[in-house]
Amino acid sequence: MWAGDGNRSLEVRVSFDRLYAYKPEVLLSLAAVDSAREQNLRYDLRVKDVDTNGFTIHFATWSDTRISLATVSWFAFGTAQ
Numbered sequence: 001m002w003a004g005d006g007n008r009s010l011e012v013r014v015s016f017d018r019l020y021a022y023k024p025e026v027l028l029s030l031a032a033v034d035s036a037r038e039q040n041l042r043y044d045l046r047v048k049d050v051d052t053n054g055f056t057i058h059f060a061t062w063s064d065t066r067i068s069l070a071t072v073s074w075f076a077f078g079t080a081q
Helices: none
Strands: 008-015 025-035 044-048 054-061 067-077
Touching: 025 044, 054 067
Parallel strands: none
Antiparallel strands: 008 054, 025 067, 044 054
């Protein structure tokens, strides 16, 4: 996400260590970010496709924002099997 302009995104699938009996709630937080200081920092961090096996992290940026590193922390809670 360092090179280029416009919309750029990345998705990563996360698998739970244990299955959940029902679809859990998942919370995300941006733990670290390294970006160019000459541009505004723009990002969109979302949880997608949650099921009992895992979920997908969606991270996006746009315009002239340049991001070289982003670290995401997550927490899932619900009833485990």
